[in-house]
Amino acid sequence: MTIWIDNKSGTPIYEQIVEQVKRQIFSGDLQEDEPLPSIRSLAKDLRISVITTKRAYEELERAGFIYTVAGKGSYVAAPNGELFWEENLRAIEAHLEEAVRLATEIGLNETDFLEILSNFTGGMLN
Amino acid sequence: MTIWIDNKSGTPIYEQIVEQVKRQIFSGDLQEDEPLPSIRSLAKDLRISVITTKRAYEELERAGFIYTVAGKGSYVAAPNGELFWEENLRAIEAHLEEAVRLATEIGLNETDFLEILSNFTGGMLN
Amino acid sequence: MTIWIDNKSGTPIYEQIVEQVKRQIFSGDLQEDEPLPSIRSLAKDLRISVITTKRAYEELERAGFIYTVAGKGSYVAAPNGELFWEENLRAIEAHLEEAVRLATEIGLNETDFLEILSNFTGGMLN
Amino acid sequence: MTIWIDNKSGTPIYEQIVEQVKRQIFSGDLQEDEPLPSIRSLAKDLRISVITTKRAYEELERAGFIYTVAGKGSYVAAPNGELFWEENLRAIEAHLEEAVRLATEIGLNETDFLEILSNFTGGMLN
DNA sequence: GTGGTCTAGACCACG
């Protein structure tokens, strides 16, 4: 498992870890019941505190992405792709809603709005 | 000038004030050179700390939306609609970019993406 | 708000706090939007670490019993008595199911089982 | 002797073993003086540490369910059904007491409580 | 070795 930490980004370290693990589980890089690095070894690798990795793992467990066996370690939970999918869908909706709200505020018409959008949809699957 | 504070929203109070003042200036509710309430009276009205209103006004002044005359008070600066417009445009782009990124991640195709979007564009001017 | 900590009980301190706060919210001792003691003052009162009280509050917030405003404090969330009620109901069911399972294992008949139960139902409302 | 380990269950592995051995002794699946698998072979079968099986056997011996002959192995002790019976009875009482306590807390009346209970007593001997 | 819990102490943003 590979995790990259960006100390300059405002997002908390534990959140960066959570995000990346989720993504790797969803993408299949991490398979069900595959063991994750121990909180201690991950902390050492990333040169951060054990507490920070622990917090990330706690969050992942609470969200149902991994399960932890005391004295053994943490493992990838049953895929349940729905989980990640729904979380992202809700986030997408929130972003779109806010974008539309702001667009309405400055009187952007739908044509212009969609043109702006088209600048980003290049990478999408059709 | 009317400001509404939502303590539970998570966004800092000073930011809520800044946001709403900007919007009222852009919408024309606040006209050029119109005096804003003093930081003290606004703080009293909203039952928040003077420090908080002060910070909001500072932010607004720094961004060029209001100007302050020492010993007299703060006033709405020349409209400069561009300012607000561009700020929002950048925010819209950021939201759309993030939405597209997330959509790509879960393999949402463009058709479905646009359908989700259409749930929110109902209120847009055309 | 009054919290009692039992250092000898095996249950973690933060859990004891969570339990007692939940109960006080459910019983009405803590009303909606009522401020809870700050994590620091509570920690001082109970002579435990700030981290422990923080963890309890985090758990309560995650479960929807309180909400926290950074820089201001924590407050009792909208009652939503359902939350506590359902949590307890699930726990009751789990205990009863396990009791029945064990009783079946040692061949206890229903009459004897109910007699044992009656030793405890004295305090129940009818 | 067959033992099933559930890594995700949360209860310690050694306890799972103890539980299951006790049950098999009580049910008669394991007869008096019947030899149990060696701690090493059991550990190998279950793919767990020898230390863990050792601990389980120690616990069983301490509780009087099995006896160990140095250099030979472990054997099922004289049934002493009372032992298992009383242990279970105490556990049943604890579960019922807690269930009643929780029910009282949410104001569940006895009728409703017994109705919930009846969902589980279907499998009981009468 | 592992995670679970608890501790003391730090810096930051917000009020």
Add this chain to the structure above:
DNA sequence: GTGGTCTAGACCACT
């Protein structure tokens, strides 16, 4: 003052 985040280091139970 508040909570949010991060740190270093401790003891415990389990493997």
